Amino acid sequence: MGIQELEEVRRQKLEFVREQQNPYPERFSITHELMEAIKLEDGTKEVSVAGRILSIRKMGKLCFVTISDIYGRLQIAIRRDDVGDKAYEFFRQGFDIGDFLGVVGEIFTTQTGEKTVRAKNLTFLGKAFKPLPEKFHGITDKDSCYRQRYLDLIMNEDTRNRFLLKFQMIKEIRRYLEDAGYLEVETPILIEKPSGATARPFISHHNALDLEVYLRIAPETYLKRCVVGGITKVFEFARCFRNEGMDATHLQDFTMLEGYCAYYNYIDNMEFLQSMLSTVIKKVFGSDIINVGDESIDFSGEWEVVTFRELLIKDCGIDINSYKDTQSLLDKIREVGIELQSETPVEQLSKGNLIDLLYKKVSRPKIISPTFLTEHPTSLSPLARANDDNKEIADRFQLIINGAEVINAYSELVDPVEQKKRLLEQAKAKANGDEEAMTMDFDYITAMEYGMPPISGWGMGIDRFLQVITGQENLRDTVLFPIMRPLNNE
Template identity: 55%
Template sequence: MSNEQRELRIKKLETIRSHEIQVYPERYSTNYELNEVSVLEDGTSDIRVAGRIMSIRHFKKLSFITVSNIQASLQLLLKEDEVGEKLFNQFHNLFDIGDFIGVEGHLYTTKTKEKTLRVMNYVFLGKALRTLPEKWHGLSNVELRYRQRYLDLIMTQETQSRLLARTKMTRDIRRFFEDHNFLEVETPILQHSSSGALAKPFKTFHNSLDTELNLRIAPETYLKRLIVGGFTKVFEFAKCFRNEGLSPQHLQEFTMVEGYAAYWNYEDTMKLMREMILFILEQTFNSTTLTIQGQIIDFSLEWDIVSFKDIILRDTGIDIDLYPNVIDLYEETQRNNIDLEHEHIESLGRGNFIDLLYKKMCRPKLIKPTFLIQHPIDLSPLARANQHNPTLTDRFQLVVNGVEIINAYSELVDPLEQKRRLEVQAILKSNGDLEAMEMDEDYLTAMEYGMPPISGWGFGIERLLMVLTDSETIKDCVMFPLTKKQ
């Protein structure tokens, strides 16, 4: 935008002040939101609405103006013989696209069937000193769209509807859990140890306590402490932070919904999660059928349930049960010409290695909603071992269109077994596996006071929205994604 245009607008601003009109008034009393006007009957009068001017079509004695906000647009008709010459000319001399206006009038429908407000009076509500970009649509500089998300929201219909869906979805998830008698809680972001997931934390320093702290990677161990404390059904919308690589499916800062139910197992949670997804689809998207990557998926149909072992066998021909040692398994993948493209592959424990194999070779092929079950125990340091086969865990992941959207377990509640497993993780960490979990003595102490049977789940709001809105990248599902500092 040229400085010339900005200077021109500042001059208009000074002219407005010289007419003793407030440039930035403190309020305007509306009686309808823009999105409510379209359902009103023609002839409804005394309608007062406000919005940002997005277009002006000027004719000799009348003008059509479009005002909008995140939820709707509305066409206004400004006629010289209805508002008077003074107000009519004032509009054309002082208002620009991007400015805010408050209008009062009555409703009619034009010949082209567009609901339109005939303006009887208007008030200036705010001057935009910068012009809105003309060539924003399909803007190839994606970085700019993220950096100036407010402009993307003004200019791009798709961004508006996706981020509105995020807000609605959050509301609907809350309502779903509250209707199922779960209590919403909050747990700390600053933590001494980074437990609850396999991930690399962000570190920070607490000056008063003179100690290094981590930003949480998951709320898990604190939510479980609440179960020890007597809560039976809890959930949290938790901001989590993982200091890991960028990818179209990963964010370093994201919103996790995590919850726990005492006396449940993972199969109870499976039922709950299916019910939740169907509730979100009906409430937020008004349909249980979505088109994802050109494929129509009806979520109300039966979902597949497949084991880790079976899916790897199906897609690679390798039976992971035959390779209890990670080195043998690695050699078998090489014999099968499978390149896993990981720079520290030799440092991975067996669990993380199998996970990598699955993510590379199997997950992209899972399009319809699929519950993946029977994960190897070394991949799930906090999950309960299966009663019949202790090398597997009672756990599931929900995968849709090659993306994991929910992770859930029957939780490990045996403190001695938990300590043993965290010791194994600590050895992996000291051998260079950066994603291994660290020892958390405080959590182990809480466990020793006794835990009931528990099932828990976690999912990222952005990841879920990305899948349900068929977005190319997870950054599109965040209000303000992190960008490099200019």
């Protein structure tokens, strides 16, 4: 029987159900979640549970049914003698795999050791017109997993566990920050100036104000405005949007966690973030050591600190301090035979962005254990504070784990005169063709002119961090509903 025929049969069954009860009841009162019911002692009565039917085994006067939700599965035993002839026939003729079932009954354990609810009353809670994928193979096509994540969640345990891990991780990070005195805020998504990072923005139009607006690329400058307003410890789980290339490690919309603390410098934040992530990893995984593919990553102890210059000298023999402009550095890169790829032609990149591209090519993939990368060129860090002893480098660090940047942080630039100068340089680079350079933001400069204390801030890609610590090949595997190119029939 084809899919259309199966769907038609299920629609006809709905009419049969309608003759017995409302097929779409308003509510169903449960006493326990499925995973709670599994832990109950045998003999516990009047247990009320509900879930989606994943399997039905019919054995004459007895049916064994498995119902599920994202946390787990529970077996239900439906006997004709327990529920009565009418209810038993109603179940056999009206219910399909994929439907929702509510049950009231008693807990017992089968001879095979499976905790089960012996049903006394049954309630139909929703019809699935479309049949679920074959249970033994689930849904394995990646494109289908991304487009129909709901089926992926229903059928694939690995997917359920991965997203439960993500949700738990977010909860533990939020708890850690709140316990440390941080306030969670919300900042604008539609903005006039796409500032806070070097990235190409999405452009839209605000009809009511007849104004060109941008989707934010980072919440940074607004969170710093919060610090100006007196919020000394602030963070946001911010949905951000960058209109750039899509690959296995980049998406156009993603979740960025950013936090700022007044009176901290970047070294303070190194210590704070190491403590935070070590604590979160231990709570979520139950261990300081997690296995990712063939690698074991140890989050305990002191994490290594290496400078940007040292790393590039070691990995490709290029001393970035020896080259004063983009062209001379680009000539050296080509001389040693390193090929770089960029959406923006490499000749149009600023020196800082060229250095970053080089590092991502020759160094970052080799870093496995948690490592702090420091002493970035100031030209690569337009919002970071220059080092007091060497103005050519910024008081900044990146945390690299398993070949990926998971945190970017620095001592913030709080001098409005210097900030204005750097943003004007960025605006000039943008005018010369660097689409990822920052836009001039005079309103932010005005906020700075009201006075800023010393600040250190950081940003962490939540989806990227989950990808890194679970070894997913594609960032889409860590996002519930990633954007996809429409199918022809859509």
